[in-house]
Amino acid sequence: MSSKLRDVRLFYSRRRFAEPVAGSPALEIENLCVNRPNQSVLALENISVRVPVGTRLALIGPNGAGKSTLLKTIAGLLPIRSGKLLIYGLPVGACHHRVAYLPQRGEIDWRFPITLRRLVMTGRYVHLGWLRQPDARDWQIVDRMIERLGLADLADRQIGQLSGGQQQRALLARALAQESDLILLDEPTSAVDAETQAIISRLLAELSRDGKTFVVATHNLERLESDFDSALYLREGQQVPPPLGAPINAAVQPIR
Amino acid sequence: MTFLNDLIEPFVRFQFMRHSLLAIVLVGTLCATIGVYVVLRRMAFIGDALSHTVLPGIVFAYFNGISLFFGAMVAGLLTALGIGWLSRRETLREDTAIGIMFTFMFALGILLMSTARSFRDFTHILFGNVLGVTTDDLTLIGIVAAVVLGALLLFHKELELTSFDPIHAEVIGLRPDRLRYGLLILLALTVVTAIQAVGVVLTSAMLVTPAATASLLTNRLPRMMLVAVGVAISAGVIGLYASYRYNVASGAAIVLACTLLFGLAWLGRTLSRWLSNRLPKRSKP
Numbered sequence: 001m002s003s004k005l006r007d008v009r010l011f012y013s014r015r016r017f018a019e020p021v022a023g024s025p026a027l028e029i030e031n032l033c034v035n036r037p038n039q040s041v042l043a044l045e046n047i048s049v050r051v052p053v054g055t056r057l058a059l060i061g062p063n064g065a066g067k068s069t070l071l072k073t074i075a076g077l078l079p080i081r082s083g084k085l086l087i088y089g090l091p092v093g094a095c096h097h098r099v100a101y102l103p104q105r106g107e108i109d110w111r112f113p114i115t116l117r118r119l120v121m122t123g124r125y126v127h128l129g130w131l132r133q134p135d136a137r138d139w140q141i142v143d144r145m146i147e148r149l150g151l152a153d154l155a156d157r158q159i160g161q162l163s164g165g166q167q168q169r170a171l172l173a174r175a176l177a178q179e180s181d182l183i184l185l186d187e188p189t190s191a192v193d194a195e196t197q198a199i200i201s202r203l204l205a206e207l208s209r210d211g212k213t214f215v216v217a218t219h220n221l222e223r224l225e226s227d228f229d230s231a232l233y234l235r236e237g238q239q240v241p242p243p244l245g246a247p248i249n250a251a252v253q254p255i256r
Numbered sequence: 257m258t259f260l261n262d263l264i265e266p267f268v269r270f271q272f273m274r275h276s277l278l279a280i281v282l283v284g285t286l287c288a289t290i291g292v293y294v295v296l297r298r299m300a301f302i303g304d305a306l307s308h309t310v311l312p313g314i315v316f317a318y319f320n321g322i323s324l325f326f327g328a329m330v331a332g333l334l335t336a337l338g339i340g341w342l343s344r345r346e347t348l349r350e351d352t353a354i355g356i357m358f359t360f361m362f363a364l365g366i367l368l369m370s371t372a373r374s375f376r377d378f379t380h381i382l383f384g385n386v387l388g389v390t391t392d393d394l395t396l397i398g399i400v401a402a403v404v405l406g407a408l409l410l411f412h413k414e415l416e417l418t419s420f421d422p423i424h425a426e427v428i429g430l431r432p433d434r435l436r437y438g439l440l441i442l443l444a445l446t447v448v449t450a451i452q453a454v455g456v457v458l459t460s461a462m463l464v465t466p467a468a469t470a471s472l473l474t475n476r477l478p479r480m481m482l483v484a485v486g487v488a489i490s491a492g493v494i495g496l497y498a499s500y501r502y503n504v505a506s507g508a509a510i511v512l513a514c515t516l517l518f519g520l521a522w523l524g525r526t527l528s529r530w531l532s533n534r535l536p537k538r539s540k541p
Contacts, residue, residue, distance in 0.1 A: 013429030038345060075427050093429075101427050112296060112420035113475040122417050126428035131410060158475040178428075 010130040015096035021089025026182050026213035027051040027074065032083035034066075034073050042081070043069045044237045051230070053088075053181075056204055056214040058224060061234035067217035068104070070234070071184045074215065075101035087182055097126045100175030102185045105167065110160040116170050117155040120146055123177035145173040149203065165196025172203060176212075183207075185216045189223075201227040266500045272387055276496060279389040279397060280510065283450045284488030286401045287462035288470075289408060290446050292481050293439060295467040297419050301351060302339065302440070303463040305358035306447040307456045309335040311365025319368070325396065325452055332444035335361055340437050386454045386496070386506050393453055400449040404442050415439060416477060458507040462488055465514040472521045487517050 027049070034044040044066045051057045059067040072078045074085065076092045076099070085092055087099060100123075123145075124138045134142075146155050149169045154162060162170060168188050175183045189197045201223060204214050208229075216228070224231060233240045266273045294303050310328040317327025335357050342353035408415065414435055418425045422432040450459040470483035495510030 011429065015429055077423070077426055096429055099427065101423065103423050107421075107423055109296075109420040113471070113477045113480055114416065114420060115476065118416075122413075122421065122424060125413060125417060125430075128413075130414070133413075160475075174424075 009128070009132065011096065012126070012129055013093075013096065015093050017097070018090055018095040020095075020098075020181075024086065024089030025050050026053045026055075026088060027057075027215065028084070028086040028089075030084040032070075032073070032085055033081045034069055034078055035081050036069075037078065042237060044073070046083070047232075047234075047239055049232050049239075051213055051215065053213055054208050054211045055229040056208050056216065056227065058228040058231040059215060059217040059234060060219065060221065060224075060231055061240075062219070064236070065234040066237040067234055068186055069237075071101065071186055071215065071217055074182070075099055075184055077101070097178050098181055100178050100180035100183045102168070102171045102175065102183070102188065104186045105164065105191070110162075110167065112159070114159055115156050116151060116159055116162065116166075117142060117146065119159050119170055120173045120177050123174035126178060142173075142177050145176040148176070149173045163196070164192040165199060168192065168196070168200055169203070172200075172207075176207075181211070182213045182215070185214065187217055187219075189218060189220050197223065263497065266497070272389075273496070273500065275389045275391070275394060276386045276506065277493070278394055279386055279453045280492030280496060281489050282394070282397045282401050283453050283459075284462055284466070284492045285485050286397075286404055286446050287450055287459065288466040288484035288488035289405060289481050290439075290443060291463040291467035292470065292477070292484050293408075293415065293419065294443065294463050295471055296477075297439075299443070300464050301354050303443060303447060304460050305339075305354050306332055306335055306444055307451055307459050309358055309361035309365075310448055310451060312361055312368055313365075315365050315368040315372070319372070325448065328448045328451065329445070331361065332448045333441060336440035336444040337437070340433070340440055344433065386458070386510070387499075389453055397449055397453055400445055404446055407438075407442055411435070411438070454510075455507050458511055461511040461514050465511075465518050466491070469514075469518040469521045472518075472525045487514070487521075491517055 028051075029047055029049045032044060032047040033042055035041065036043040047070065049057070059070060061067055069078065073080060074087070074092070080092070088095070090098075120142045121134055121138065124134055124142065128134060128138070143152075143155070146152055149172055151166065151169055151173060154166060159167065159170065172183070188200055192200075197220070204216070204227065208214060231242070233242050267277055291303075294300055310331045313327035313329070313331025313334075314324050315327075316322075316331075317324045338357045339350070339353050342348050342356065343350040348356075414425070414430060418430065418432040418435045425432050425435075447459055447463070450462065454462070466484040466487040467480070469487045470480045473483055474480050491513035492510055494513040494516075496506060498504065498513070499506035499509040
């Protein structure tokens, strides 16, 4: 009886765990249209893209092209106006922990009094739900992910005392603690030094080999060939062919 | 020894001193704990506004012979919901919404009050008197403190997450706006109860200053709450004692004690920063 009570979970939303549809890509988008928030003007028009499991897609375009809007729509933060968007073969929000979204740095209050370890623990909340406290297993997972991203020495630091690159890695550790499979990153390499950029690209390569799928908004074209498997070019909310002078490489397939 | 005797003498001798001590400990604990969220979520203006917008509720209740506490509570909750509603989906910025509700409710209270013959009954309510707290007041404060602190404990992890990363909260299915409403309601409960006991100015001070002091001394949330409570209670005891010993207004003495502790923390932090900036430089050859 008491053990039954201990297993009761009050999830944050009606979404539950759902098995991925076998053989489906990590992300499948067809003719997707999305409105600007609280407006009836289109922010994205007829986007179509397919991202196989374990690959890395770069979203490329100038500011205001719709990169963030696309990421937020995949994360379930913005409603779809029309078109199809499937994540592991399921509609947005069908499985509560599948997608992790790493916003631009400015969207998190880094001065908040919380340690890196507790920040990573917030990745477990989706599995805990209301009123449940993390148990030994949750802390074990958190510490393992911190270790994996080379942050063990910094676990008890307040998050504002980390460098930009360490903050990105902390958010990646949280995405892993969440057991997410599709990880969305919004400008992870903006305003970080070259060394940090290299660390982040190495991590994405490593994690994609483990079957994690990445969609990354970036305007860093230099590393495109080495860091990504495919690229989607956006301009004013529309899909466009790669610009002249964009890296042409067998590994990076422009999607069109 | 005689110093210690001097210190506890008023509390041993007079029941009203014991009552006010208990009131200040309860109110201090309550305000300082929720105050940490008020400071971290930049809601200081809301706390201040809430303590003024209860006026029409109090006046209305007074005219109709209803419990003043009930009147204040309804007005406080209406303000909290009104601010939340006006600023939903960023139609209006939150500080603008607060400004509108604050002045509207306060003016309504003044208008109602101007129809009464005497203002004196209201000044007591607005400025409170910690030395005049009754047993009934203490029971009420105790109940509200238990409810608010209980809710803060049960929803700690969600309140913490939505305070620093509302986007992640939304991605995992939480509703940050609903949590904000919840926090506003808890804040309204706190402010209304505290005003009843200690008045408007002391309530605003207890919400912001201890939490701000704690935020200078630590960067862990639970520890920040504990330090804030410690600061609030110390200021309460110092202020009460000073008001007894030197026959000055108790509320003002407590607020000044709060500010003094904040000043000390500020000084301590500035000194330690100054030292830590100096020392490593000297150690380098």
